[in-house]
Amino acid sequence: MSSADAKPPERDEAQMIAAILAGDRELYHRLIQPYELSVYRMALSFMKDETEAEDVAQEAFLKAFRDLANFRGEARFSTWLISIALNEARRRLRRQSTVRMESLDEPPEEGGKVSPALLSDWREIPSEALERREVRALLQQAIGQLSPIYREVLVLRDIEELSVAETAGALAISVSSVKVRLHRARIMLQKELAPKLKLVNPKKRRWFSWY
């Protein structure tokens, strides 16, 4: 997958963290800036409510600040932040689980095979299609419909672009579990989205402005 890394190469995060811990607390604003979206996205994919997701994101950034001295630099700072957001989202969901239908403690490997949607051809959907609200809504819904064990792996790996090993570390599961769940999550997304996206894929000429 493409990796659009927002942070400029000259950022030395280890040094920034050391400076913050030494007393330059204001620097924390700059340290987290590149990760504002990824932490929020992580939260939103679990909370399904913008206000709650924002609250989780804020809480995660605060927790990370209070806990900064414990960041050992074994993981990337971004990965560490995202794990904090994930744990915060899980903690809240667990608290709400009495009123929610979905369980966070499903059997880790559900049996049965997942089959993709069968297509005879696929016309590439350009990313400009995301300018359309209905296309964004389709994707959000499809991710939201995945059960948590699949959603968290997909979000970490394919949206936050963590490696398989980093995903396994963040979720405290094995690398092979990550692979199994990721495979199912991706196929479930394809099955749900391919038929729908095929219908919204407009004729080619609509992408050009001479009409």
Next chain:
Amino acid sequence: MVLECKHVWDYISEFLDDSLPPGTKELVQRHLENCEICSAILDSTRNILVLTADDRVFELPAGYSERLHARLARELHGEHNRPDKPTRD
């Protein structure tokens, strides 16, 4: 050895991550060259994952950044340590 379609589907995720053992990868590749359905499944899955990862799918709400930094500023200035502000978790 020739792979059937349903076996190829099991390898789609790892094929996309380029983490299949070389022999398996080659078998899958050979199948894809000759199977329109499997290559459409692979292309659509790849396409969907690229769209999913796009920053536009989940956008930040208006004012998110300002609210976040305002809350952080309160924390950074140690407001939570003031006795008149009860701390809660």
